[in-house]
Amino acid sequence: MIPVVTPVEMAAIDASAPEPLDVLIERAGRAVAAAAIDLLGGTYGRVVNVVVGKGNNGADGRVAARRLEARGVKVRVIDAAMRPPVLRRSDLVIDAAYGTGFRGEWIAPEVGDALVLAVDIPSGVDALTGEAGAGVLPADRTITFQALKPGLLLGDGARLAGHIDVADIGLDVSGASQHQVTVDDVAEWWPTRAIDAHKWNGAVKVIGGSPEMPGAAVLASTAAARAGGSLVSLSAPGVTVATPPEIVQRHVAADDFSADALVDIHRFGALVIGPGLGRADEVLMATRACISDATVPVVIDGDGLFASAWSAEGPAPLLRDRELATVLTPHDGEFGVLTGSPPGADRVASVRAAAADLGCTLLLKGQTTIVASPPEAEADPLGGHVWFVTNGDQRLATAGSGDVLAGMIGSALAMGLDADKAAAASAWLHADAANRTPADGLLASDIVDAIPAAIGAIR
Ligand SMILES: NC(=O)C1=CN([C@@H]2O[C@H](COP(=O)(O)OP(=O)(O)OC[C@H]3O[C@@H](n4cnc5c(N)ncnc54)[C@H](O)[C@@H]3O)[C@@H](O)[C@H]2O)[C@H](O)CC1
Numbered sequence: 001m002i003p004v005v006t007p008v009e010m011a012a013i014d015a016s017a018p019e020p021l022d023v024l025i026e027r028a029g030r031a032v033a034a035a036a037i038d039l040l041g042g043t044y045g046r047v048v049n050v051v052v053g054k055g056n057n058g059a060d061g062r063v064a065a066r067r068l069e070a071r072g073v074k075v076r077v078i079d080a081a082m083r084p085p086v087l088r089r090s091d092l093v094i095d096a097a098y099g100t101g102f103r104g105e106w107i108a109p110e111v112g113d114a115l116v117l118a119v120d121i122p123s124g125v126d127a128l129t130g131e132a133g134a135g136v137l138p139a140d141r142t143i144t145f146q147a148l149k150p151g152l153l154l155g156d157g158a159r160l161a162g163h164i165d166v167a168d169i170g171l172d173v174s175g176a177s178q179h180q181v182t183v184d185d186v187a188e189w190w191p192t193r194a195i196d197a198h199k200w201n202g203a204v205k206v207i208g209g210s211p212e213m214p215g216a217a218v219l220a221s222t223a224a225a226r227a228g229g230s231l232v233s234l235s236a237p238g239v240t241v242a243t244p245p246e247i248v249q250r251h252v253a254a255d256d257f258s259a260d261a262l263v264d265i266h267r268f269g270a271l272v273i274g275p276g277l278g279r280a281d282e283v284l285m286a287t288r289a290c291i292s293d294a295t296v297p298v299v300i301d302g303d304g305l306f307a308s309a310w311s312a313e314g315p316a317p318l319l320r321d322r323e324l325a326t327v328l329t330p331h332d333g334e335f336g337v338l339t340g341s342p343p344g345a346d347r348v349a350s351v352r353a354a355a356a357d358l359g360c361t362l363l364l365k366g367q368t369t370i371v372a373s374p375p376e377a378e379a380d381p382l383g384g385h386v387w388f389v390t391n392g393d394q395r396l397a398t399a400g401s402g403d404v405l406a407g408m409i410g411s412a413l414a415m416g417l418d419a420d421k422a423a424a425a426s427a428w429l430h431a432d433a434a435n436r437t438p439a440d441g442l443l444a445s446d447i448v449d450a451i452p453a454a455i456g457a458i459r
């Protein structure tokens with residue numbers, strides 16, 4: 001896992017560091033110079049423009065400029081405040097105009113075909129939210145210090161940062177409460193079945209589907225089975241859907257189905273509820289009963305999220321009363337239904353606040369998926385852990401993809417993984433499975449088929 005810290009947290013970490021700021025800046029500048037030489041493929045005859053601002057980001061750039069010059073690179077230092085609209089030709093531009101202290105607007109100069117190395121973050125990107133104006137220079141590479149910044153992983157920032165390297169400048173970020181998930185984390189977390197396991201170790205119950213939307217239930221249940229669910233039982237209210245023979249179907253009525261659907265729930269490790277259920281009043285009512293009565297960890301997706309919020313008091317009384325883990329998997333629109341407003345510019349703060357308010361693990365889907373767990377102590381409302389999952393691409397934005405993810409999380413929960421890791425690891429594997437499929441023409445069922453290969457690759 002790679003630590004992620006906000007600008008405010010980074011300032012506090014700096015302030016408590018034993019080294020003076022000059023030493024940290026010297027280390028940062030040295031790392032920038034090394035990255036520049038790496039990008040240039042040498043020093044002899046190379047020309048570098050360094051755009052420097054008046055803050056510490058600029059100071060990092062000045063140290064790099066000095067070091068590159070000492071190595072024989074021809075260096076021009078350009079004051080950000082006096083920049084010309086177009087820079088003279090160079091092999092590389094080091095963008096050290098602004099870092100985490102940026103506010104407002106920034107129009108970068110034109111740089112021609114030079115490579116661009118951003119110092120800490122591309123200047124003009126908000127390091128907290130990833131928001132950026134149109135004038136920001138896209139980087140080929142960003143060298144950031146000690147920890148990632150949320151703005152490098154979110155929104156425009158993720159696109160503008162290019163390849164990101166994290167340089168060690170000797171700061172202690174061990175207290176970080178946010179991390180980017182890596183393949184090693186998933187390999188460490190994803191459960192392996194015991195040699196003496198039987199089919200009820202890790203069984204998943206799925207309640208989903210309807211006469212109008214049978215497919216969502218098929219995707220969620222087959223994904224749960226592919227992800228390791230030893231036995232998957234599906235109850236699709238009022239309909240029998242066409243599933244592979246391995247999925248056990250237990251028929252329930254189209255209304256008032258909670259008692260029948262949950263009759264043997266104690267035998268299961270987790271419940272996935274919501275995909276394709278629809279929004280008929282009687283379905284919503286029975287769905288709410290299932291959520292409150294399920295004595296197992298629950299993943300709530302799609303129409304299950306709508307059902308959770310379907311009350312004058314909102315979703316909190318229903319969800320907060322649950323004793324076992326609950327994972328909610330909204331996209332932005334569903335997040336709005338759950339909390340009353342869509343995620344704000346600071347998506348992480350929105351997700352953390354919702355997780356704390358609802359007492360649930362919350363997974364907000366997006367180009368970068370954010371998972372937040374509820375805080376352990378009530379005194380610390382934003383204290384839960386945050387995971388960033390960044391390995392997905394546009395392939396995941398296809399109908400049914402979310403149903404697949406919900407099934408996978410159910411499987412991870414049923415195998416005993418903690419809710420936040422179940423959500424984060426499933427999101428990572430879900431993206432990795434999609435990355436194994438063709439870039440065009442992907443069907444959600446192709447993601448299901450690729451799950452075993454994705455899991456196989458982390459073993
Ligand atoms: N622990 C670390 O990570 C370290 C990071 N370092 C580097 O320091 C910067 C942050 O430095 P700071 O001085 O706080 O902020 P900036 O350099 O980003 O800029 C602040 C400076 O610029 C002015 N300003 C902001 N926005 C604008 C604007 N739109 N137009 C004009 N001027 C603007 C602002 O008022 C300030 O005067 C971090 O990113 C790292 O690169 C150090 O290396 C130490 C360790």
Ligand SMILES: [K+]
Nearest residue numbers: 098119121123
């Ligand atoms: K910068």
